[in-house]
Amino acid sequence: MHYIPGISFGNITFGMSVQEVSSIMGPDGVLEPAESGDVQLDYNDSGIAFHFFQEEDLVLSSIQVQRGQISIEFMEQDLFSLNYPDLLMFLSEIADETEHEIEYYEELGGIESIEFESLGLVLFFDSGKLLLEVTLFELTEDTGDEAE
Secondary structure, X not given: OEEEOOOEEOOEEOOOOHHXXXXXXXXXXXXXXXXXXXXXXXXXXXXXXXXXXXXXXXXXXXXXXXXXXXXXXXXXXXXXXXXXHHHHHHHHHHOOOOOOEEEEEHHHOOEEEEEEHHHOEEEEEOOOOOEEEEEEEOOOHHHOOOOO
């Protein structure tokens, strides 16, 4: 599915309600409320989850896409098809090269995350540098960009 940074993923637009996302994705989603009042709509067979945050009036704020059946097409590249160095080079050429943030999670078996805030992307790699999951998020004034 085509990704427009901080705006949309395919036909899904940040700011949609749970009902709007469900009407596009279909009835197979599992709605999981959290104690915080947040809600997650999971499409486990597709490897995609939609997050609706209470503090954002339960509108779509982020999307998690696991490696599998759904591709993330960004600027004519499928992010899951690129290897670690090529993916970082590709994204660094688009974003400010110094603006990404890297974190390591030893307690999770060496998972590494790299956030490109200006692109609304967080990439999660296993210890072998295979891209496992991508989180897409809405761009807001806090990220230095306005959501359109």
